[in-house]
Amino acid sequence: MLAAASKKQYLFIALLVIAAIVIGFWEPHALIYGIQRGSLYAVIALPLALILGILGVLNLAHGEFLTVGMYATFVLFSRFGVDPMVSTVPVTLLLAVVGVAVYLLTIKHVLKAGHLSQLLITFGISLVISELIKSIYTTQPRGVFTTYSYSSTTLAGIRFGTYEFLYLLIAVAVLVGLQLFLKKTRLGQATFAVGQNPRGASIVGINVSFVYLFVFGLSIAIVGLASVFMVPRVSIFPGAGTPYTMKSFALTAMAGLGNLNGILLAGIALGIFEAVVNAIPGGSGWSDVVFFGVLILVIMTRAIREGRR
Amino acid sequence: MKKISLASVLLLIAALMLSSVSLAAEPIKFGAVNPLGDITGFQTTRAMELAVKEINEAGGLLGRPVELIVVDDEMRPEIGAAAIDRLATVDNVDFFVGGMGSGVHLAQVPALKKYEKITVWMGAASHQVEIAMGPDADWYFHLHPWDYQQGASYGQGWTDIANAHPEIGASRIFLAYEEGAFGTDSYLAYLDLYEAAKDGEGPYGQILNDFAGASFTSALLGGGDYRAMLRQAMDFDPDLFIWAGYDADAVPMVAQAMELGFEPPLFVGAPPGWPANFGDNPLSDGVILYGMWAPALKEVSEISNHFWNEYIKMHGHEPATYFAPLGYTNIMFLAEAIKAAGTLEKDAVIEALRTIEYESPIGAVLKIEPSNIISNQGFTSQKILQYIDGEQHVIWPFEYATSEIKYPFGR
Numbered sequence: 001m002l003a004a005a006s007k008k009q010y011l012f013i014a015l016l017v018i019a020a021i022v023i024g025f026w027e028p029h030a031l032i033y034g035i036q037r038g039s040l041y042a043v044i045a046l047p048l049a050l051i052l053g054i055l056g057v058l059n060l061a062h063g064e065f066l067t068v069g070m071y072a073t074f075v076l077f078s079r080f081g082v083d084p085m086v087s088t089v090p091v092t093l094l095l096a097v098v099g100v101a102v103y104l105l106t107i108k109h110v111l112k113a114g115h116l117s118q119l120l121i122t123f124g125i126s127l128v129i130s131e132l133i134k135s136i137y138t139t140q141p142r143g144v145f146t147t148y149s150y151s152s153t154t155l156a157g158i159r160f161g162t163y164e165f166l167y168l169l170i171a172v173a174v175l176v177g178l179q180l181f182l183k184k185t186r187l188g189q190a191t192f193a194v195g196q197n198p199r200g201a202s203i204v205g206i207n208v209s210f211v212y213l214f215v216f217g218l219s220i221a222i223v224g225l226a227s228v229f230m231v232p233r234v235s236i237f238p239g240a241g242t243p244y245t246m247k248s249f250a251l252t253a254m255a256g257l258g259n260l261n262g263i264l265l266a267g268i269a270l271g272i273f274e275a276v277v278n279a280i281p282g283g284s285g286w287s288d289v290v291f292f293g294v295l296i297l298v299i300m301t302r303a304i305r306e307g308r309r
Numbered sequence: 310m311k312k313i314s315l316a317s318v319l320l321l322i323a324a325l326m327l328s329s330v331s332l333a334a335e336p337i338k339f340g341a342v343n344p345l346g347d348i349t350g351f352q353t354t355r356a357m358e359l360a361v362k363e364i365n366e367a368g369g370l371l372g373r374p375v376e377l378i379v380v381d382d383e384m385r386p387e388i389g390a391a392a393i394d395r396l397a398t399v400d401n402v403d404f405f406v407g408g409m410g411s412g413v414h415l416a417q418v419p420a421l422k423k424y425e426k427i428t429v430w431m432g433a434a435s436h437q438v439e440i441a442m443g444p445d446a447d448w449y450f451h452l453h454p455w456d457y458q459q460g461a462s463y464g465q466g467w468t469d470i471a472n473a474h475p476e477i478g479a480s481r482i483f484l485a486y487e488e489g490a491f492g493t494d495s496y497l498a499y500l501d502l503y504e505a506a507k508d509g510e511g512p513y514g515q516i517l518n519d520f521a522g523a524s525f526t527s528a529l530l531g532g533g534d535y536r537a538m539l540r541q542a543m544d545f546d547p548d549l550f551i552w553a554g555y556d557a558d559a560v561p562m563v564a565q566a567m568e569l570g571f572e573p574p575l576f577v578g579a580p581p582g583w584p585a586n587f588g589d590n591p592l593s594d595g596v597i598l599y600g601m602w603a604p605a606l607k608e609v610s611e612i613s614n615h616f617w618n619e620y621i622k623m624h625g626h627e628p629a630t631y632f633a634p635l636g637y638t639n640i641m642f643l644a645e646a647i648k649a650a651g652t653l654e655k656d657a658v659i660e661a662l663r664t665i666e667y668e669s670p671i672g673a674v675l676k677i678e679p680s681n682i683i684s685n686q687g688f689t690s691q692k693i694l695q696y697i698d699g700e701q702h703v704i705w706p707f708e709y710a711t712s713e714i715k716y717p718f719g720r
Contacts, residue, residue, distance in 0.1 A: 029536070030537070033534065033537065134346050135346075138347065138348050138351065139347050139348065140348045140556065140582070140584060140585045140629075141528075141556050141557040141559070141560075141584040141585070142584065142585055142586075143584055143587075143590065145590050145591070145592065149564075150564045150565070150567050150568040151568075152568045152570070159569060161536075161565070161568040161569075233561065234528065234533055234561060235556075235557035235558070235559070235560055237529070239529070240528070240557070242531075243530070243531025244531075275534075278534070278537035278538070279537045279540075281541055282524065284488055284523070284524045284525050284526055284537070284538065285488040285526075287526065288526070288531070
C-alpha cells in the first residue's frame with residue numbers, strides 16, 4: 001500500500017510552490033509559520049500512516065503516545081536535568097519499547113478481529129494512558145523551557161523563530177529514512193510486501209507477525225522522537241497529544257493511504273492554510289474548519305473521480 | 310428475679326445514656342463536590358480537611374464533630390449534579406460546600422433548588438449561574454466574585470495603579486482571548502466595559518481610550534500557536550496586553566511573545582490556573598496575573614501565614630492555587646456562622662451567615678452582600694498580582710500589597 005511519487009504529486013508540488021510564493025509576498029509570516037507547523041503535523045502523521053498502511057489499524061491512541069513521550073522528556077529534564085535534545089535517544093528507545101509492549105499485549109490480538117474492535121481497543125488504550133497520566137501528574141500543565149527553542153532571527157526585515165524549522169528537518173529525515181528503509185533493506189522490502197499483500201508475503205516465507213511488531217514499535221518510536229522536539233515549545237498536560245490523532249488521520253487521508261511523500265506535502269499545505277486563516281483578524285476560530293474542510297474536499301474529489309473510472 | 314430486674318434496669322439506663330451520648334456526638338455533615346483530578350479541586354479538598362481538623366481539635370461545633378464528605382465531580386456536569394443528589398439522600402449532609410467550574414455548577418442548580426439546604430459555594434464565577442439560581446434562593450451563598458465583579462475590580466485596580474504611578478498607563482488595552490466560551494465571554498465583557506469607558510463611565514472610564522482583541526485556539530483545545538495573534542497585538546501597540554486562556558497557554562504565550570520581540574509595558578495573564586512552577590520559569594518575571602491570593606500574603610496577613618504553615622504541615626506540599634485558601638475559607642466561614650447561630654436551625658444559620666465577618670487567608674474580609682441577582686454574595690473583587698523574582702506578589706489592592714509593581718514588563 002506504499003505508493004511512489006506520481007505525476008499528480010509533482011503537479012501538487014508545483015501548485016504548492018506557486019501558492020507558497022504568492023503567500024510569501026502577501027504575508028511572509030504565514031508562510032513561515034505554515035511550513036513550520038505543517039512539518040510538525042507531517043512528522044507526527046507519518047508513523048500513523050505507517051501503522052495504517054502496513055497493519056491496517058487506525059491507532060486512536062496515537063496522540064496519547066505523543067503525550068507519553070512528552071512526559072518522559074519532562075521527567076528526564078526535571079529530575080535529572082537532561083536537555084530535551086539529549087533526551088532524543090532514550091525517549092525514542094523508551095517509546096519503541098512501549099510500542100512493542102502495547103502491540104504484544106493488545107493490538108496483536110485484534111488484528112483479525114475487524115476494524116471496529118481495533119478502533120475500540122486503541123480508543124481504550126488512549127483512555128487508559130490519559131487517565132494514568134492524570135493520576136500521576138494531575139491535569140496541571142508542566143513545561144520544559146530552553147532559551148534556544150525561542151531564539152529568533154531577522155531576514156529581510158522579517159523576524160521569525162528558528163527552532164520550528166527543526167520540524168521540517170526531522171520530517172524530511174524521517175521520510176527519507178523510511179523510504180530508504182522500505183526500499184534498501186530486506187526488512188523494509190518485507191514490510192513493503194506485507195503492506196501490499198500480507199497473505200502473499202506469508203506464503204513466500206516473510207514473518208508477517210514480526211513485521212507487524214517491528215512496524216508498530218518503529219512507529220511509536222518516531223512518535224517519541226517527535227515528542228522530544230515538541231517539548232521545549234509546548235505545555236505538557238494529559239491531553240497535549242490528543243488533537244494530533246485527528247490531524248494525523250486527516251493528513252493520511254488527504255495524502256492517500258500509503259503515500260508517505262504525500263503526507264509531508266499535505267502537512268505543509270494544510271499548515272500554510274491554517275497559518276493564512278490565523279493571520280486574518282478574527283480567523284483563528286476558522287482554522288480547524290479550513291483544515292478539515294480541505295480534507296473533506298480532497299476526499300470527495302478523489303471519490304468522485306474514482307467513481308467515474 | 311429481683312437481681313435480674315435490677316441488672317436489666319441498669320443495663321437499660323446505661324444503654325439510654327450511651328445512645329444519648331452517641332446522638333450528641335452525631336457529626337455535622339458538610340457535603341463537598343470538588344473535581345479531585347484537577348489541582349484546584351485536589352488542593353481545595355486538602356484545605357477543607359485542614360479546616361475540619363482544626364474545628365474538631367477545638368471541640369467541634371455545638372458540641373458535635375464536623376464530618377466532611379467529598380464527592381468527585383470529575384469536572385463533568387452530570388456527575389456533579391448526581392453528587393448533590395447522593396450527598397442529600399444517601400449521606401444526608403446538613404450543608405453543601407465546595408465547587409469549582411461554572412459548567413458543573415449550572416447542572417447542579419436544579420438539584421440544589423430541590424433540596425434547599427444551606428449551600429455555601431466557593432467557585433463558579435459565571436453570571437449564568439447567578440441567573441440560573443435567581444433572586445429567591447435565600448439559602449444559597451456564593452463566595453467567588455462573579456465574572457462581572459472581577460472585570461470591574463480589575464478596572465478599579467488599574468485606575469488606582471495609574472493614579473498612584475503616573476508613569477503607568479492603561480489607555481490602550483489589547484485582549485487575546487481563547488475562542489471558547491470562557492475567552493469569548495471575557496471579550497464581550499471587555500467590549501461592554503470599553504463602550505462604557507467611551508462615555509467616561511464604568512470601571513475603566515478614567516483610563517481606557519482604545520481597545521482591540523483577537524482570538525486564539527488554546528493549547529488545551531489543540532492550538533498553541535499564538536504568533537499570528539501576537540503579531541496583531543504588536544501592531545496595536547497596547548499599554549496593557551491581556552490574554553484570557555488556560556494554564557496550558559501560559560508558557561508558550563510568553564515565550565512566543567519573546568520570540569517575536571513583543572514586550573508590552575504590562576503583560577497580563579488571566580487563566581483560571583497557572584502551570585506548575587511557572588514562577589521558576591525565567592520568562593515569568595514581570596508577568597501580571599489576576600487572582601484572589603498569592604503565597605506572599607503570608608508576609609502581611611496572620612491568618613494567611615497560619616493557613617500556609619498548617620497546610621504544609623498537614624499535607625507536605627505547598628498550596629499552589631487560590632482555591633486552597635478559598636476552600637479553607639469555605640469551611641471556616643460556615644463553621645463560624647453555625648457557632649454564631651448556636652443551632653443548626655436553617656433561618657438562624659442563614660441570618661448568621663449574613664451578619665458575621667470572617668478574616669480570610671485569601672487576604673480579605675468575607676462579608677455577605679447582595680450582588681446583581683442573588684442576595685448572598687461573598688467576595689466581590691480579585692487582586693492584581695505579579696510574578697517578581699519567581700514569586701507571586703500582590704500589587705493591588707494596596708492594603709494587601711506585598712511588593713511594588715515591576716514596570717515595565719520586559720527583559
